[in-house]
Amino acid sequence: MAITIQDLAANLDSILASLGQEKIVNWEKVETTEQELMKAFEQLFERLYTLKDQLQRVFLINIKNLKQYDAKDLSQKVKDKKLEPLVLRSLTQFALKNEQDQIILNTQQLKGQVNGIVLPWVASSLSVTEKFTELNEWLDNKLEEMEVFKPKESKEQITEQIIQKQEEQSKGNNKYGFKIEKLNEIASQIQIMHIPQTKDLISIKTYQQIVEGSVDLAESEFVRLTIDNRKQRREILYTDSTKYIQSLMDYVNDIESLLMKAQEDICKKIDISQQILEQSEMLLLERGLGQHVFMLQATARQRIKDKLPKQKQISMNNTKDIIRYQIKLLNERQELLLDVLSKLPNTQESGQLVPMVLNLVMGDLIYEEYSYEEEDYISNLENQNLYQDPDMGDLLKQIENGVVNLLGKTPFAQPMLQQQQQMQQFLQK
Numbered sequence: 001m002a003i004t005i006q007d008l009a010a011n012l013d014s015i016l017a018s019l020g021q022e023k024i025v026n027w028e029k030v031e032t033t034e035q036e037l038m039k040a041f042e043q044l045f046e047r048l049y050t051l052k053d054q055l056q057r058v059f060l061i062n063i064k065n066l067k068q069y070d071a072k073d074l075s076q077k078v079k080d081k082k083l084e085p086l087v088l089r090s091l092t093q094f095a096l097k098n099e100q101d102q103i104i105l106n107t108q109q110l111k112g113q114v115n116g117i118v119l120p121w122v123a124s125s126l127s128v129t130e131k132f133t134e135l136n137e138w139l140d141n142k143l144e145e146m147e148v149f150k151p152k153e154s155k156e157q158i159t160e161q162i163i164q165k166q167e168e169q170s171k172g173n174n175k176y177g178f179k180i181e182k183l184n185e186i187a188s189q190i191q192i193m194h195i196p197q198t199k200d201l202i203s204i205k206t207y208q209q210i211v212e213g214s215v216d217l218a219e220s221e222f223v224r225l226t227i228d229n230r231k232q233r234r235e236i237l238y239t240d241s242t243k244y245i246q247s248l249m250d251y252v253n254d255i256e257s258l259l260m261k262a263q264e265d266i267c268k269k270i271d272i273s274q275q276i277l278e279q280s281e282m283l284l285l286e287r288g289l290g291q292h293v294f295m296l297q298a299t300a301r302q303r304i305k306d307k308l309p310k311q312k313q314i315s316m317n318n319t320k321d322i323i324r325y326q327i328k329l330l331n332e333r334q335e336l337l338l339d340v341l342s343k344l345p346n347t348q349e350s351g352q353l354v355p356m357v358l359n360l361v362m363g364d365l366i367y368e369e370y371s372y373e374e375e376d377y378i379s380n381l382e383n384q385n386l387y388q389d390p391d392m393g394d395l396l397k398q399i400e401n402g403v404v405n406l407l408g409k410t411p412f413a414q415p416m417l418q419q420q421q422q423m424q425q426f427l428q429k
Contacts, residue, residue: 187269214262308375330402
């Protein structure tokens, strides 16, 4: 005789007793698996966007570098008096005289210089493309296995829907909540002037106003990002160094993206397209203002740090104690600092970020020791009275030696030295 639902309902006590503590459905495992899957998706999306931004940034840097070695284009433009002879300065190292005592260029050496820029970038891009092709093939197979794609027409329709959804998300996803009133105020104060002999390209003065305006526009979002990232990364400083350095790099990339987005929004507000902005940068570079452009962007990244509000008032004596502690960190905790720096990618871009990353790590360690943030004591270092203290010069020299000694044990010493030299040359002008 078959057992009915009513039979089961009448014998629930015996059923429960027979089950005991046994779990028929491991709900904890089910929920944990789903949570881990969603977390994995979020991490993948985050890293994909970060990789895309970084590859685009490298592309723009390479384009700017290659422009100075495009001998034929530069020579023709100088001959046609469209550019000043100064743009040929990078070609002088490849110049020589032939048998007729004419000046020519050593094309083999010039191509070698260009290939030194192009080939690593192409190889890197191709390797990423190859990995993505493999991933896309796996995803297609997985979707077909799950019967997401059925007839060919259905697959094409789904693909179109995905693309449409991505475009809608891209349009509607404002990652940074810039205040429209602030944007309007900044845009109204910008004087639009053009580079002589061009119709649309903006002058260095207009470019400077856009870059400086981006600092003011990004202020509130910068403060939010900084506070959130500090809390997140300090919780894992000693427990997971890989995630800690990733958190640092996420912060550095977020600040870079924040300022770029602020500049982009200002340009849109004053009817300057991203293409015009990039073309203006390149022409300014060709006309010998590349170093000035670089320093404007570098200064913006320094100035935005001043937007962080002070939480504590710190005396001069406490400031000197912090400097002594920095020296102690550089000399006695090199293992920790080197472990963090060793996890940075060994690239030119990473080399340019080392000072900022090192400063962030030191800031975390100072906060751990004193509960002071950098903005609490940085203004004291700008007080000229501090430098009249006879001990101050010696302390600053010790910090400089400590940084040089630390970076000398990493692959990043040369890029940082070049960056310092560029800063000094700019300040001397």
